[in-house]
Amino acid sequence: MIWNEAKECMSRDEMRHLQSKRLVKLVDRVYHNVEFYRKKMQVLGVEPGDIKGIEDLHKLPFTTKSDLRDTYPFGLFAVPKTQIVRVHASSGTTGKATVVGYTRRDIEIWSECVARAFTQAGLGRDDIIQIAYGYGLFTGGLGAHYGAENLGATVVPMSTGNTKKLTTMMKDFEATAIACTPSYLLHIAETLEADGDIDKIKLKAAICGAEPWTEQMRKQIEEKLHINAFDIYGLSEIMGPGVACDCIYHKGLHVYEDHFLPEVIDPETLEPVAEGETGELVFTTLTKEGLPLLRYRTRDLTSISYDKCECGRTLARISRFKGRSDDMLIIRGVNVFPSQVEAALLEMGETAPHYMLIVDRVNNLDTLEVQVEVDEKFFSDKISELENLTKKIAHVIQQAIGLAVKVKLVEPNTIQRSMGKAVRVIDNRKLV
């Protein structure tokens, strides 16, 4: 099944034409309504009239996460606040949140895109879908929820946190699908296994995203639960989950490019790379009203293909992500920058500025250990003081990144010093 065949299967020429038309309108809108973009374009000497179609995309300025931070909270909004019906927020690099806003029409388009993704996963109005992403400022829960409702399915808004209740309802309601992070789904699968309930569920599909995962992990989920697992992609700056999703052929994620115009660029030269080559994914939000963005650098590394898929869709496909062009980590769905930890430690002023983040996955749940060097300034002959210090550091970091961490004190000079870019992270999750 295809949710919107007219859009998802149009010829490449028609798509380019539609994108061009929408881009021209978008540029006109942001130039006149967003001071930030007007200034950026003026610096580049570009006027709205210079953009006649997507072939002129390269003339437009890039947008980065720090631009959103610098204009916190609503500086890049393109409509009066009376038209904004919802905001979401995600963590930023310095503790300041990145705030995104939606008009009623933005929410409708978002629901449309998520409905397309769920349809790709073989779901429809007969299905009972448990949404087990967090509900709240995070876009995962509400984004998937509205999409599933738009689809006409029966939606069970589980949110996260109570796995027993989730598995009980999965059995009792005979849920046919679940949307959650892949690591959480593996945790759920293990709970079902431990309770001997794997054969008592009616699940047929899972739509997983919000964190990096591997093809092996996808297959592991499919085998454990006897279901099809799909990879949904999104980021709050562009919209939330539902920017792209893979289909039953699992040959890349279809980008809903009538709304989100993708480019893949070399993160160093900022020039586009050839089709099929790996680079940084960049999006221009063609139809967004609340927070339209020009050439937003996602920092996600991928490659793009414009070949028609076996499923019949002509939408561009992006490959499974190959990493990031910055040092952002995604831990239990939360974006974490090592610089946030550094800033928190420096602000505390009681530790050496040498630290190491050790990310691991234990029983399918991400763990974060922060190693901090004990230096003479705060060393004590009392265990209680050293333990209080550990607790204090853990608290300060948790406040900064919104994740519980384990702090481990280590001897001075044991954390590797580097001449160039310091290695601050050891990720043992083997996700790529």
Place this chain on the structure above:
Amino acid sequence: MFLKQLSVFIENREGRLEQVLDTLKEENINIISLSLADTSDFGLLRMIVSDGEKGKEALKARGFTAMLNPVLAVKLSHQVGQLQVLLSEICKAGINIEYTYALATGNDDASIVIKTADLEKAAEVLQKTGVELVSAEEL
């Protein structure tokens, strides 16, 4: 009146304690007494040594975090209840004991190292009871 205790931070890693001891041996520093407190992640080695300053500098040069801090050492006779009597005086004075361990002086008595929240006050209380404190010169 007080002894200088050498404290060293040790990660729970194979061979780290041995490296501390090796450093002290190299510098010809004698360990008179030691206590090792362990937690799940790290250990805290507290020692009374023949030359604390030299020990601290040598350990720092080898990359360890080490510090010197004052502690009390009290002489006790080998009799039942001696330690209890002594601690009850400290308790009566409302002083909290942070840690304690035995001090091997090589003499016939049973000396003990005590760290309290208020060392000055603890020393005063103990001296009033007539107990003898171990001085650095005796070691």
